[in-house]
Amino acid sequence: MTLLSLENVTASYGQIAVLHGVTLSLAEGEVLALMGRNGMGKSTTIKAICRLLRPTGGTIRLGAEDIGGLLPHQAARRGLGLVPEGRRVFGPLTVEENLTVAARPGDWTMARVTALFPRLGERMAQQARTLSGGEQQMLAIGRALMTNPRLLILDEATEGLAPVVRQEIWGGIRALKSEGLSILVVDKSLKELASVADRAVILERGRSVWTGTLPEITPDLAQRWLGV
Amino acid sequence: MRREAILDIAIFALLVLFALVAFATGQNFAVTIATKIAILALAGVGLNLALGYGGLVSFGHAAFFGIGGYVTAILASHAANYEPLAFGLPGTTQMLVIWPVAMIVAGIAGLVIGALSLGTSGVYFIMVTLAFAQMLYYLAVSWPAYGGEDGLSFYVRNSFPGVNTLAPVPFFAICASLLALALLVSACLTRSRFGLALQATRQNPMRTTATGIRPFPVRLVAFVISAMICGLAGSLYADLNRFVSPASMSWHMSGEIMVFVILGGVGRLAGPIAGAAVFIALEQLLGPVSDYWLGLVGVLLLLIVLFAPGGITGLILREKRHG
Numbered sequence: 001m002t003l004l005s006l007e008n009v010t011a012s013y014g015q016i017a018v019l020h021g022v023t024l025s026l027a028e029g030e031v032l033a034l035m036g037r038n039g040m041g042k043s044t045t046i047k048a049i050c051r052l053l054r055p056t057g058g059t060i061r062l063g064a065e066d067i068g069g070l071l072p073h074q075a076a077r078r079g080l081g082l083v084p085e086g087r088r089v090f091g092p093l094t095v096e097e098n099l100t101v102a103a104r105p106g107d108w109t110m111a112r113v114t115a116l117f118p119r120l121g122e123r124m125a126q127q128a129r130t131l132s133g134g135e136q137q138m139l140a141i142g143r144a145l146m147t148n149p150r151l152l153i154l155d156e157a158t159e160g161l162a163p164v165v166r167q168e169i170w171g172g173i174r175a176l177k178s179e180g181l182s183i184l185v186v187d188k189s190l191k192e193l194a195s196v197a198d199r200a201v202i203l204e205r206g207r208s209v210w211t212g213t214l215p216e217i218t219p220d221l222a223q224r225w226l227g228v
Numbered sequence: 229m230r231r232e233a234i235l236d237i238a239i240f241a242l243l244v245l246f247a248l249v250a251f252a253t254g255q256n257f258a259v260t261i262a263t264k265i266a267i268l269a270l271a272g273v274g275l276n277l278a279l280g281y282g283g284l285v286s287f288g289h290a291a292f293f294g295i296g297g298y299v300t301a302i303l304a305s306h307a308a309n310y311e312p313l314a315f316g317l318p319g320t321t322q323m324l325v326i327w328p329v330a331m332i333v334a335g336i337a338g339l340v341i342g343a344l345s346l347g348t349s350g351v352y353f354i355m356v357t358l359a360f361a362q363m364l365y366y367l368a369v370s371w372p373a374y375g376g377e378d379g380l381s382f383y384v385r386n387s388f389p390g391v392n393t394l395a396p397v398p399f400f401a402i403c404a405s406l407l408a409l410a411l412l413v414s415a416c417l418t419r420s421r422f423g424l425a426l427q428a429t430r431q432n433p434m435r436t437t438a439t440g441i442r443p444f445p446v447r448l449v450a451f452v453i454s455a456m457i458c459g460l461a462g463s464l465y466a467d468l469n470r471f472v473s474p475a476s477m478s479w480h481m482s483g484e485i486m487v488f489v490i491l492g493g494v495g496r497l498a499g500p501i502a503g504a505a506v507f508i509a510l511e512q513l514l515g516p517v518s519d520y521w522l523g524l525v526g527v528l529l530l531l532i533v534l535f536a537p538g539g540i541t542g543l544i545l546r547e548k549r550h551g
Contacts, residue, residue, distance in 0.1 A: 050438060076440035088435050090428045101424040102439040147440055 002061075003028045003182050004049070004151055009058035010206075011048045018044045020206040021058070026151070031173075031183040033193045033214065036203035037227045042186045043085055045203065046155050049184075050082050051075040062151070077104075081149025083140045085156045085186075091129030095120055098128050098139055099146050106148025113142040116172055134165030141172065152176065154185045158192070170196065190217070190228060202226070231545055236415075236498035239541070240408065243269075243501055247400050259396035260468070261512060265504045266403040267464045272488035272500025273410045274457030279486065280495035281418050282450045283430030287482050288341065288357030291364045292455040294477030295337055296330040296462025301472040302374055303329065304382040323388045323402070327463055334459020335452050337364075342451035346444060361482055368474035379473025386467050393467070403464050407501070410457050415497055417453070426450050458485070487525065491532055493539030502540040 004026040011019040019041050026032040034042050047053035049060055051072040060067050067075055076082070090098050099110055099120075114121030117138040123131060128139055137157060144152055154173070158166040170192050177183060177196055187193055193200070194214040202210040202217075202225045210225065222228050243262060250258030271293050278284040303326050306312065306319025313319060320326060345356040374380045384394075391398045417423045428436045429443040436443055466472040475481065484507070492503030507525065514521035536543040 052434060052438065071442070072434070072437035073440050073442040076438055082438045084435065084438065088432065090431050090435070092431065093424060093427060097424050097427075100421055101428050101436075101441070103421070104440060143439065 001028050002026070003030075003063060004184065005059075005061045006045070006049070007059045007061075009045070009048055009055050009060060011044055011053055011055045013044075013053075017056075018206050019048065019055070022048075022203065022206070022208045023058075024201045024208055024211070026182060026184055029180045029182055030199065031177050031185060031197045033197035033200040034184060034186045034203065035193070035200050035226060037225070040203040041206040042203055043155055044206075046082070046153055046184070046186065049075075050080050050153065076147060079148075079150030081144035081147045081152045083137075083144045083152070083154045083157055085159070089128040089131075089136050089139050089143065092127060094125050094127055095131070095139055096124040098143050102143045102146040104146070104148050108145045108148045110146070113145055116145075116175060117142055117168075132165075134161050134168065137161060137165075137169055138172070141169070145176075149181075151182045151184060154183065154187070156186055156188070158187060158189065166192070190214070190222065190226070232496070232541075235541060235544060236411070236496075239498040239501050240404075240411065243505065244404055247397070247404070251397050256396045259400050261508060263396065263400040263403050263468055264465075265501070265508050266400065266407045267461050267468060268485070268488060268508070269501040269504040270403070270407045270410055270464065271458050271461035271485045272492065272504055273407070273414055273497075274454045274461060275485050276489050276495065276497075276500050277414055277417070277457065278451050278454040279489055280499070281423060281430065282426045282447055282454075284346075284447060284451060284454075285354050285486075286357040286451070286454075287354045287479065287486070288359070288361030289454070289458050289485050290477050290479065290481035291341065291361035292334040292338060292458035293462035293465070293481060293485065294361075294364065294368065294472070294474070295334045296459035296464075297466035297472035297476045298368065298374065298380070298462075299330040299333050299459070300326050300386065300463040300466040301380040301382055304384075304386055305374075305380060308382060308384070321384070321386045323386045323393070323463075323467070326386055327460055330459045330463035331456040334462070335456040337459075338452040338455025339448070342448045342455070346447050346451065358479055358482070361477060362479060365474050365477040365479075368477055375473070377474060379471055379475075381471045383470060385470055399468070403468075406460065406464065410460070411497055414457075418497075422446065422449070487529060489539075491529060491539055493541035494537075496539060496541040499539050499541045506540065 002025050006022050006024050009019055009022045022045050034045060036042050044053060048055045051070055062078055067078060099113060119135055120138055120142055128136060158169050174196050197214055200214050201208050204225050243265060247259050247262035275289045278286050303319045304321050307321045341360045345353055348356055369377045387393055388402060393399050425441045425446045429446055433443040462476060488500045488503035488507055491506055492499030510521060510525055514524060532539055
């Protein structure tokens with residue numbers, strides 16, 4: 001059953017059109033990788049899905065509901081859990097407070113989040129801004145999980161992190177996948193995405209140009225659209 | 229217990245100790261000074277909720293302070309003259325009636341001003357709140373029935389069951405108790421999910437919406453509670469002086485309340501007590517020496533903002549509250 005579908009979504013920043021027609025779909029329990037070179041519209045697509053940017057055209061559906069007219073907080077309450085690019089935790093609040101502020105009723109509790117990322121459990125009383133980059137990322141994921149999302153959206157979740165920490169984050173994402181959580185993930189690491197994503201959508205200049213499984217991405221495709 | 233909580237209790241205890249020592253040594257004037265500090269700190273606690281925790285730089289909180297004062301003076305003067313208010317309602321000299329009325333009226337004003345100003349941000353928010361306060365200031369100036377520019381006096385301090393409110397120490401005890409209660413409410417609020425959401429909206433409203441929280445109602449509720457606390461402080465201040473004037477609503481007063489918060493420590497529970505105490509101490513010590521004592525307050529404020537952004541309490545704790 002389709003959880004998220006975008007049909008020919010267009011969006012712009014002021015006069016500058018950024019998305020020219022993004023079409024994708026994500027099934028319940030699926031992990032979909034959103035790929036493309038820098039500046040191709042991946043983060044803008046995520047902003048449009050989460051209603052942080054109002055699309056200029058096309059439709060966005062969550063389940064059967066057209067979420068095109070919702071405000072950002074309403075979209076979040078419908079079940080979109082966003083882990084934004086650059087972590088962006090609430091720095092002056094403690095780990096516990098960051099998790100508490102986002103908490104909504106559901107299966108995801110503080111105990112479950114700290115079981116997924118034990119490091120958070122050890123730092124509950126610590127101010128978020130004093131955490132390492134990796135710990136802040138774990139907290140950002142934990143905060144999104146505390147909203148009990150139907151769809152977890154990860155925007156460059158491992159960017160700028162040490163390899164060891166990245167492995168820990170990817171381990172967490174794989175654990176979430178094994179629990180059946182639907183995930184939309186943006187990342188540059190083809191190798192890690194291949195280990196977790198069921199399918200991928202490639203964006204090129206604000207358009208979705210390719211959809212398939214990750215093993216289907218040939219070196220030619222990767223060079224042409226991903227620049228690797 | 230956290231260091232900050234110990235400091236909060238210590239600052240409050242010092243204020244109480246100061247009043248008790250002043251009473252024991254027969255310095256009734258100093259007890260009145262302590263009462264003034266407690267009342268102005270209460271107004272600071274109110275503003276701190278909006279400014280410190282919500283990041284709402286309101287330059288119009290004197291409006292709520294003044295409303296509290298005018299509600300008190302109007303109710304008391306009608307009671308003294310045996311003149312009914314509108315709709316035949318009688319005046320009163322009972323603090324237990326006056327306080328809720330002052331808080332409700334200030335809260336309604338906070339609701340209207342907040343609803344109309346919270347759609348703006350930054351300098352526009354500052355200007356809109358200032359404009360509302362000045363509007364109310366000029367309304368008070370042009371209202372001759374309640375004293376107009378000269379203000380409104382009432383000759384006997386309002387009463388509290390079982391307490392001689394005319395004596396300095398019992399009135400200080402009332403004001404200090406209400407300050408302690410406001411601190412407790414503020415502490416509970418800021419530690420609640422509502423308070424955390426308020427602090428999250430201060431840091432990044434857009435990020436907060438991504439967690440499913442709409443910033444506007446959170447900020448509006450905080451603004452209204454903040455206005456109600458300022459209204460209560462205004463009521464006590466009117467009772468302290470047995471007088472209220474439009475000056476209590478002027479932008480100078482808004483600035484003073486803001487100075488208490490910034491001096492003491494923005495977003496610190498007991499910061500407004502420390503700020504108000506330092507401000508009043510400078511007023512008492514330097515005021516008789518020079519008419520330009522406020523200039524020194526300005527220099528002190530500049531030093532605090534530049535070198536100790538956590539205010540006096542932040543300086544003691546050696547940490548900033550905000551990132």
